[in-house]
Amino acid sequence: MGVGRKELVMVGVLLTGTLLAVLNLTMLSPALPAIMSDLGVDATTAQWLTSVYALVEAVIIPLSAYLVGRFTTRQLFITALSVFTAGSLAAAVAPNFWVLLLGRIMQAACTGAVMPMVFTVILLVFPREKRGTAMGVIGLIIGFAPAVGPSLSGLLVDSVGWRALFAIVTALGVVVVVLAACLLRNYGNFARTSFDKLSVALSTVGLVCLLYGLSTFASTTNMALTLGLIAVGIVLVAFYVRRQLKLPEPMLNVRILKTRPYATAACVVIIVQAALLGTEVITPLYIQGTLGFTATMSGLAMLPGAVIGAFTGLVSGRLFDRFGVRKVAVPGVLVAVLGASGLARLGIDANFITVVLTYTTLVIGLQFTMTPLNTWGVNSLDNRVIQHAQGLSNTMNQVAGSFGTAVLVSVSALAPLVAPGAPAAEQAYLGEHMAYCTTFGLMCVAALVIIFLVRNRPAAAAGAVAATPTEHGEEPVDYAAGISGVAVDATTGESWDQARTYTAAEVMxxxxxxxxxxxxxxxxxxxxxxxxxxxxxxxxxxxxLVGFVSDGDVASYLGKTEIALVDSTLLNGYRYIDDEDAATRLRELMGLSVMAVATRRVISVEATTPVDEVCALFAAKRIKKVPVVQDGKLVGALSRRNIMRSLVEAIDLLEK
Structure with a gap:
């Protein structure tokens, strides 16, 4: 990996803290019914344990740049993990719900403060030529936590109790803090930045008022106070947006929402995140409360969706690159609508397998929708404002997760008003059914927006020209179709059988x-x-033949590196942009071995390969040159220039 043992140990410590934060978030949902029973709170109140996590992160993340510049790596990481561990301990021994909520707030604040720094430092540790591999490892670790978190949580809740979740996180937190104190060193020289205090106050108070009003709407005994809080929250958020439009360096550049594709993508992703996070809270309540299964079973029900969803995000990104956003997002959102409709049709005595299949279908559809939409929206922006899109999207996604959880749980709490005379079990099922119907409605709205507003970009000019006739009226020649076979004179229509077939060995x-x-x-x-x-x-x-190095590899190394990672679990996107000057990058490049830069998985052809197949390879892979091998040994090289020379020979042969 191009780093020493000490650096790898340091990266291991940072990644352990990252995994602990993600695992802590994903473990809670199956434990909510047990927490409600033990602490005597209803679902409307218990959902704050989930929604407050996302809300606090939404407030803290914009301050991360200031914190990274203000404190050293060791100071920020050790302090944040220490507070995180203290919050976990408070949650583990909480005598009532409010102490437990305070512990969750402490955990969320530390996660939002330290996570951006962790990703940046990890990438700085690795040499430029290995940073892509490092990002792959990070993504793998982050994708691992949501797959095992719910299942592990359910098992612990059934065997030991919900407090064991926070006790284990506390113990692991102590280990990470000790390791960091012994092994972590300061890394990176981050510039100090300032933040607007009034913006922080407006966003914090406004979001808390709005979320609290929405989450208590169904259960409040003072409707005037609840409506007043919602109104105050809307006004303060509006003032916050207005201030961002006036600041020369806003904390969130909301002006980019004027770009229609980005605004469309942001709206759809907000709806999707709200539905996903809210459904993740409702589903364990339905499985354990209505169907009577254990916490372990509720965790297992969410496992297939987490595992398959992680791979789905990767596949959908590749399909987007090949087919564009529409051919990926439309089928994805329709699958999500299908899954949501299945949840809305679940009965009071539904089969467990049916629940697993419908929930997994919903998650797969949502993951298939979010990745291409996020990429499509960001691609519509100028490169100079992409970093602002990152901050704005992260904040909106966090808020969407909080609001989605609050709204769906509040909807489920309306059941006693809808059926006041029904038994408690039927009221609980009716509330969960209403929440699932709300999810179905949200997904229908998202589907309509995607179908009518999401469009692929127009084809490039070059592609349009290639599809039109030439100035003499002939259709363009497709040389990738081959040199051998039958050639036709476009003027006379006469044809000749070509005398021979060219191979790579003859042209190379x-x-x-x-x-x-x-x-x-x-x-x-x-x-x-x-x-x-x-x-x-x-x-x-x-x-x-052991590798191939091109001028593109050189340019890629010398260019300013920008690496992004989308974390669908924490609803964040992380972007690293290196600040090394060109001279430093050039000096580093000159001293490297060629194998540190060269591509090891070389595209090559055998000496006996027909030239028409080589032409097809050039067209499909968009490359200019391939090595020619025989028994693994390099025997030649074949380029587009060689192909053009062979075409001249073919034309001369046909004209004889």
Whole structure:
């Protein structure tokens, strides 16, 4: 990985803290019914344990840049994890609900403060050529926690009790703090930034008033106070938005919402996040309270959705790159609508497998929708404001998760008003059914927005030209279809059978310039310049093809690195942009071995490969040159220039 043992140990400590934070968030849902029973609170009150986590993070995350610049790596991480551990301990021994809620607030505040710093420092530790691999490892670890969290939580709740969840997190937190004190060192030189105190006050008070009003709407005994809090929250949030429009450096650049694709994507993702987070709270209540299953079973019910959903996000991103947003998001949201409709049709005595299948269908559809929509929305923005989109999206997603949980739980609490004479069990089922119907309604709204407003970008001009006839009226020639076979004169319509089929061995350069696998990048760059080539095969001492290095690899290393990671569990996106100057990057590049930069999984062809197949490979992979091998040994190189020369020979042959 290009780093020493001490650096790897430090990264391990940081990743352990990251995993602990994600695991802490995903473990709570199956424990809510047990907490409600033990502490004597209803679902409307208990949902605050989930919604307040997202809300506090929404308030703290915009301050993370200030905190990173104000404190050293050790100070921020150790202090944050210490407070996180203290909050976990308070939750574990909480004598009442409000102490438990305070512990959750402490946990959320520390998570929002430290997570952006952790991701940035981890990437700074790794050399530039290994940062992509490092990001993959981080994503794998984050994706692991939501898969095991609910199942582990249910098992612990049934066997030991819900307090064991926080006790385990407390013990792990102590271990992480001790390890950090012994092994973590300061890393990175982050510039100090300032923050607008009035903006923080407006957003904090406004969001708390709005969320509290919504969450108590169904159960309040003082409706005037509840409506007043909602109104005050809306007014304060409006003042916050207005202040952001006036500040020269706003905490959240809300102006980017004027870009229609980004605004459309943001609205849909908010709806989706609200439905997802709210349903994650309602589902354990339904499985344990209405159906009578254990907490372990409720955790297992959420496991397939978490596992498959993680892979679905990766697949949907690749499909987006190939087909565009519409062909991925529309089927995805329709699958989510199907899953939501299945939840809305669940009865008071539904089969457990049916619940698992419908919930998993909903999660898969939502994951299939969010990734392409997020990418489509951000791609519509100018590169200069992408960092603002990150902050705005993170905040809106956190707030959406809080509001979704509060609204769905409040809807479920309306059941006694709808059926006041029904037994308690039927009232509980009716409330959960109403919440699921609300999820179905939200997904229908999201589907309509995507179907009518989400469109792929117009095709590039080059693609349009390629699809039109030439100035002489002929259809464009598709050289990837092959040189061998039948050729037709576009003027006379006469055809000739081609006499022979070309292979890579006949067309290739038999004396290719190549680099030894022991060469430095300084030597390779000089070699590429001297031979005026865009890429070089890399060979071992025995002549085996072991890599390929191109001018694109050089440009990628020298370019300003920007790496992004979307964390669907914490509803955050993290972006790293390096601040090294070009001269520093160039000096680092010159001293590297070519194999540190070269591509090891080389696209190559056999010497006997027909040229038409090579043309198809060039077109499909969008490459300019491929090495030619025989028994694994490099025997030549074949480029587009070689192909053009063979075309001239083919034309001369056909005209004879």
């Amino acid at each position: 350069n038999r004396e290719p310039v190549c680099a030894a696998d022991t060469a430095t990048m300084a030597e390779v760059i000089r070699l590429m310049d001297a031979n005026q080539t865009s890429g070089l095969p890399v060979v071992s001492a025995s002549g085996d």
